Amino acid sequence: MLRLLSLETATDQGAFALWSGEVTAAEIRVQSFKQFCCPAGQPHAETLLPALRIALNELDWSLASIDAIVFDAGPGMFTGLRVSAALAQGLAIALNKPVIPVCSLEVLAEAAHQAMGATTVLSLLDARMNQIYAAGWTKEGLDWQAAFEPCLVGPDNLDYLPAMSKPLAAAGTGIKEYPAAADWLAQQGIVDSAVRYPSADALARLGAVRFQAGVFTDPAEAIPVYVRDRVALTTAERAAGEIL
Template identity: 30%
Template structure:
């Protein structure tokens, strides 16, 4: 089975083709954008398919990062995956950035629990805890840096995610650090999806409200009927 994986949840716009039968990646394309994923995602997907010498109609499933991450970036990736799945009549499979980072950490630290922490607000970081088997024991939620440091001191997990160094410093202990990024390697998303049955269409995982707010300074009064 060939899986097309897409990740636009953070600064990267990434796609790869993974052959689950061979357990090998066939091709990928990755660019570091920061912003502007909507303008580039289809080109990146096309380049990944070309690198894998694979046509759209040879893809059996689409995997996509559903966040947490950039509000707009997550929406772009999920919309692209759902659109392709609908057009190609194949399943779309959602994978969170937290579980992908946990799997990547356990590749380097097998048999260890992993605490994944992403974000840039010390008072409100997105986190999830995974046990030594990879099962999620604390579902994705927002937590303060102090609370996460306390969890790190108690459970002694491997820390992963772009906020992992912050938690390690706050914990003031000898901790192991896994990947220190906001998202995992694109191939990890494909590997996870390969072992997951298709379910409902993927939906963005938002743990906080968007920063954008309706403009009110120049709002016109409603006309009375």
């Protein structure tokens, strides 16, 4: 039976899961799943590893018994992405285990599928700075195919996103944070799945599908996907009126 550790720290709602199950051609069978949330208001870097040690003891798992480490590679919160990528790298190298990175926006799509059976999903994750990370997904079997790749868009410019087939559901914190995004979804007749955050459960399920398919990443190449590399302006740039 496959055992996975999934690290979900792309947002301020940090969590990880210890997941076991198997993947067939038609379905994902979960034997056991337990999610652990990082304490609110504390940096993921300080809470993730101590919580993982406690969780392993509770389930009587050893790190060596885990078959692979799955982590949310982003886009998302810069510091959170670096924490999970670094932990995944360190554990994979120390234990000689494979690493499986997954896009946060695909994790949102899988979470929406779990919540309401959605098979076509528009993921809208708050990128701060009055921007949204957006991507479109269509489910094919157990996999998701990108209708369009992750990009940055303003909440008032969602009309510029590539068209997607309907029925279409939406997920992500961008809906909650930007009223213009919620209004646009209503105008387009896109259903709000009410899913706001990528989950460690959905992340583990996607990791299991990739593990079964033999899709791994060398730990040295397990790095975050930021989409936006610049997160701040210099003092001179702000004084000149530049914006990101």
